[in-house]
Amino acid sequence: MNSRGRRPAIVLVSGEHAQHLVDEFCRYDRDYELHPATSSAEALERTRQLRDAGTQVALFVSDSELPDAHVLAAFKEWRAVVPTARRAIVTPIERFLRDAPALRAPMANGKYDAYLLLPRGPRDEEFHSAITDLLSDWGSTVPEPEAVTAKIVTPATTALTLEIRDFFDRMGMPSRTYHPDSEVGRIVRERFPPDAEYPLVWSVVRDPVEARSVADVARSIYGTPDEPSVPGVVDLVVVGAGPAGLAAAVYACSEGLSTVVLEESAIGGQAGTSSMIRNYLGFPRGISGMRLAARARNQALRFGAQFFTGWPVTRLEPGTPHVVRTEGGDVRGRAVVIACGARYRRLGVQALEARVGTGVHYGAALTAAREMEGRDVVVVGGGNSAGQAAVHLSRFARSVRVVARRAALEQTMSSYLIGEIATTPSITVHAPATVVDGGGEDALEWLTLEDGRTGERTTVDAGGLFLLLGAEPQCRWLPGSIAMDDQGFVLTGRDVPRTAWMDGLPPSDLATTVPGVFAVGDVRSGSMKRVAAASGEGASVVPLVHRWLAGLRESAGAAS
Structure with missing residues (x-):
């Protein structure tokens, strides 16, 4: 760890443009030590010196051409010394298009983080925006915070x-x-x-x-969602602040609907634990789930949404208006969007359930990742969340085993993550396999894995177990009048039983069997279980809410 007050380092490597890089990075000199090098070997030696002195390396910035090594081979050597540093390649304009084809695929596979054009003049803020994104990502996941809230x-x-x-x-x-x-x-x-x-x-x-x-x-x-906090009746109550709920809040508020969001835990849902989402539209260098959720929340707040965190909903009472009950108070809304998502399924191994929080974690547990330095860890799951967790943990842990029930990750995980896992030497995949036992004295020390084909059991060292086992809906608070499938996910649209259709027509695509109550995201039966899909559903439900509210106004006008 850094000595108190010591600045983290940025290592700048180029045989031809080292001084140019130093000039460009002088704006970071107050908060970071700048260490130029003119070759891969010099940068490797400097990195070792920084590590031995207790200085953390936040970022490697390398020219696409080095005098003594291929840039990707150089990154591999530097990463072996400092696996947590972010990595960027910069290249002058005369080489940018020539070098790009050979370097794009390795970037997609996680061998480095950004491919950038070397600035040609002052105030190249597009370049520095990419650099600050990388430093921000490093700063939010690796070091202990300097200023705490x-x-x-x-x-x-x-x-x-x-x-x-x-x-x-x-x-x-x-x-x-x-x-x-x-x-x-x-x-x-x-x-x-x-x-x-x-x-x-x-x-x-x-x-x-x-x-x-x-x-x-x-x-x-x-605070609490009680009557003084939320007086009267609001247009929309959103239950859950994952990507679907946040998108619904942003679009509803931006279109003038009074909106309250209730979240049982942290903003972001399961997606909020993802260390890096690389396939979300508009973020070519990727974005962490926490930052994506924080930006969406701030966007919704700017439009006027009210958020109450730490209050699980205990009951929904349909009516005019609907009443959403919590232990801290009730919120009354003309429309309700169910966006409470799903939780990871339990492993069910008693010896390991007893160690949750002391080596065993459900979800990616970003804080715990920092505690895994030098340890062997196991990630259980075959979806994108498991893949993202494995890649993130590989920056800290000595080794990472991915254990999945299915024989091939291609059935459940995105191609870019499979490629990144395949090119990370410290990650191995065990599939099909399951975790059947584990233990230790004061904390987790070992796990037993069972081969899904042969039944053979193997005991391995493990200082951490991260369980990302798929989804269980959080719907116990919903009334029986809302139809669900056999697994407990909410039915919407044409999936609703025909007995609940009106005049032979199914409800709208995201509408439930209770008028004015909608479901979006992972809690909905048949959802894609992807961040972008959940966000899209959250945006798509708002026109349906408008249509419902317009019908209420027409009914009220006719009655008066």
Whole structure:
């Protein structure tokens, strides 16, 4: 880790343009050390010196042509020393089109992060926008934060502590854990009674809280959805703030609908745990799920949406208006969009369920990834979330095993992720296979894998287990009048039973069996389980809400 106050490094490598790169990167000199090198060998030696001195390397920037090595071979050597650094290739305009064809495929397979044109003049903000994106991505996932907005005081790391830190990470709130006897710990403890129980959580935006759950922390920050907070009847209540719910909120508010969003956990849903989504439209260098969710939330807030986090919905009572009940209060809405998504299925191995939070994690658990440095880890799952988690963990862990039930990842995972996994030496794939046992003394130390073809069992070292096992809907709060399929996902449109059709016609594509209640995203039966598809459904449902509200106004006008 960095020494206190030491700046992370940017290594700039070019035999021909090293000074040009230094001149371009001088704007970063206040926050980063700049280390130029004129060859791959010199950059490798400099990287080793930085690592040995305790300086983190945030970014490698290399010319597409080096005097002593192919740039991709150079990246491989540098990455072996510092696997967490981001990597960019820059090339002058006379070589840009010539070099591009051979370098595009390796970028798609994750061998480096960005292919950029060397700036030809001052204030090339397109170039620097790409560089700051890479530095921002590195800064949000690798180092301990320099400036924190939330402080967690506890004598020992527990499952709850890790959950709280993961919540803050997903909300874009840098946090740090402190021992009660530390200087910060003593200051925070002064705000609590002497018999307060750990962990204690202090946030810059709210009063300190004695946390018993992540919901306690969320509620202390974001308030309660009670009558004083949401008076009267709103146009739309969105239940769930994953990509589908966020898109619905953005488009509804931008078109003048009063909108309240209720979220049980962190903004972003399952997508919020994704370390890097590379196939989302409009983000050629990729974007983390947390940043995508944070931008969408800010966009919705700008248009006037109200968010309440930490309040699971306990019941929906259809009517005019519909009533959405939570433990913190009720929200009444003329229309409701169900966007509560799905949770990862449980593994069901008792020995491992008991270690959740102490080496075993459901989801990508971005905070826990930093704790995996030098360990062997296992990721269970065959979907995109599992692939993204494996690639992210490979930056920290000594080795990553991907364990999937299906014989081939091609059936469930995007091609770009399969390619990235295949070209990452520290990742191996075990398929078909399952995890059947595991244990350790104080934390997870080993796992037993069972081959899906032969039944042979193998015990492997494992300091971390990340479970991304597919989706279970979160629909227990819905009334029986809303039809669901055999797995508990909400039926919409033509999938609704014919007995619920009106005048021989099915409901609209995203409408449920209760008029004025719609379903979008992963909670909907037949959904694609992709971020872009969920966002599209969230946007598509808003015209249906408008149509429903217009019908209510017409009915009210006729009655009056």
